[in-house]
Amino acid sequence: MFIQGLPEEKGTAFSTYQMIEEQRERIERSRPLVIEQIEVTEQRRRGKIPLAIRSLSSKMKRNPMKRSSKMKIDNNHKLLWNLERTGRRSSVDILNKNSAEYHLNQPQQRPRLYLRSSRTYLVNAYLQPPLESQPGAKYKTNNPWNSIKNAADTFYQFSRPHTVKGTVFSIISVSLLAVEKMSDLNPLFFTKLLQAVIAALLMNTYVVGLNQLTDIDIDKVNKPYLPLASGEYSVGTGVMIVTSSLTMSFWLGWVVGSWPLFVALFVHFVLGTAYSINLPVLRWKRSPVAAAMCILIVRALSNPTTYFLNMQIQVYERPVVFPRSLILATAVMTFFSIVIALFKDIPDIDGDKIFGIQSFTVRMGQKWVFWICISLLEMAYVVAILVGSISPCLWNKVITVLGHSVLATTLWARAKSLDLKSKAAITYRT
Template sequence: MESCLPRSFLTPSVLSTDRKNWRGQDISKFCFPTQVSGSRERDILRVYYVRCNVANIKEKLALSRRRNREWIVHAASRQPLESGPGEFNSGRIRDSVKNAVDAFYRFSRPHTVIGTALSIISVSLLAVEKLSDISPLFFTGVLEAVVAALFMNIYIVGLNQLSDIDIDKVNKPYLPLASGEYTVGTGVMIVTSFSIMSFWLGWIVGSWPLFWALFVSFLLGTAYSINLPMLRWKRSAVVAAMCILAVRAVIVQIAFFLHIQTHVYKRPLVLSRPLIFATAFMSFFSVVIALFKDIPDIDGDKIFGIQSFTVRLGQERVFWICISLLEMAYGVAVLVGSVSSCLWSKVLTVLGHALLGYLLWSRAKSIDLRSKVAITSFYMFIWKLFYAEYLLIPLVR
């Protein structure tokens, strides 16, 4: 009997009205041809309403599912949902690798790494006497020396950071140990690993000049930084400068020259004129680096009692001492180049050193010594002059 009711009539708005409104619709004439009691009529309508309501709910659920499928397809056309977690994980991995490389890059102090590599290559070229000396044997010997020395370089700068964490929080807060990116345990693991690899490589190469260069660098680098009785030589300005001079000016020049001369080429020991010049010139440069590196670090050194020349004499005075020493070195280099018997060597060394001396003086006159950023930038400029000198040294003949 319920099926005779039209669906459009049995809408929720009609069925939800009160009984008075139902009777006003003349339901008996519309759907009940025979006599039906009022209570029976209402029961029939309620049953039908429930069935219609269930049908409406099912239709709405179906429509909702359809719309959800359409939204998923639309989203998939722009960025697949299945690849989302994978892309997210790969992005996190890339970020982690990038951060790890950046932290190690800062930990290794790249300006010292570049300086070490250039100095060894430059000094090795001083042992070259003729074009045929540039051979695979030469490149192998240079590569062995560079890799072993870089491992030791990372040990030395890493140990210095481990010993200066509190100072670096003031002077160099961007370094991994000072910033907290590396734990002390991580730093110890890195410096221990690189020192072992350096000695291992120096031993298997079988070159005594190379091995002794690594060993003496290890001893001086450890004594310079480590905080033990009778050690931590960086607290004394004079001793600290002598350590840097010994490593940068003497060991690098003589030991790595002998590595190529005696171990690679199997020639007798000869201290050539270019080697003597390189050792003398880099002695000046090493002293300047030892003095200048403390100029931007004066705040932390004062707090922790490091009696550097900058703390004792003041930034401006030490700055101009460094400039004067370098200008003297460039003047001597011009004189040495001018007496060379080789025309191309004379021209290149005289013009090259004169140009570097002019660039140094021009930039020194414009620096603002009240700005730590400007002083640090000038310190990096001195390292660039250091690199440039190692490009000129092989030309001295």
């Protein structure tokens, strides 16, 4: 995309964008008067001069501000014509398609401005690589490794990295709770752990992919960088990934032959589908209470219990028991799951308002929901500190109390310094 003859202002992409925006706003403000002048010219050509002049002059008397604007009509009209003729308006449309904050803050996608030293104008300014809001936006190259890297990065964004990391860490943590001695860390343990992680990640891809398929319009406002919202994935590609992930997840859970693992996958499938899919009685994400219950049941109740029992029964062939460590993990995850259910809507308030999603953030405001989440997290740390303080093992007591005290203090300090008005500050992407 080339923009010829734009005057150089501060030599940055953002100043160029601001200049184009100011020109566009001036043109839009004068557009009604430009149209009115065209109508007057047409009436003059048809011999209806008196009526047209009276109509225009009466409007100017009622609104004196239009008198000065009328003197600028010709210049604005010429500017509008020149912008449309040279194709610069297409650049404005592209820049407006997604928020400037997203596009101009990506280091690998910032426009590179090439200057010609003999002139004081930006002669050849083009975007490299193209903006992600355009279909096929990834920078095309003949290098196959770059193509593979771009494809992997797109799928990584589609799978929602924060959910991938949360799933992996939670399964590993609760699986280790079943280990009683070092000899329990045998090859069978790691094999069953890997099977459980892969099956859970496939089911997670189905759930987050289905949510993106049903929220394409909302994500164009809230998360324009997602593959479906940006056009990097078509709807057909999204359906194929979601369907294949669901099939492979259930197949792996069936082949492994672990009923706790299969129960975990089935619960995640049912609640994940009910959360997103737009059918009668379903799409529970429209209700803040139902949405919170879905996340609470999966993250705090189903996952810790079933993946612990998967190791307890399948690997060690022990009876079903619920140790104190599992109860503590479930209690802490209950706090975290409620926070996840509330906090996930804080950066999405704009799109939720437009499409009628009555989340707690829409009803109560970002600031109230944010500090409720921080308070719940601090309560979780206090519970962990109290439980750790009564541990009979000295090292467990020291590590639990000291570690959670540091985490609670760090959380409070970071929360006090956070700017809620900055969407980038409250959005987690990687």
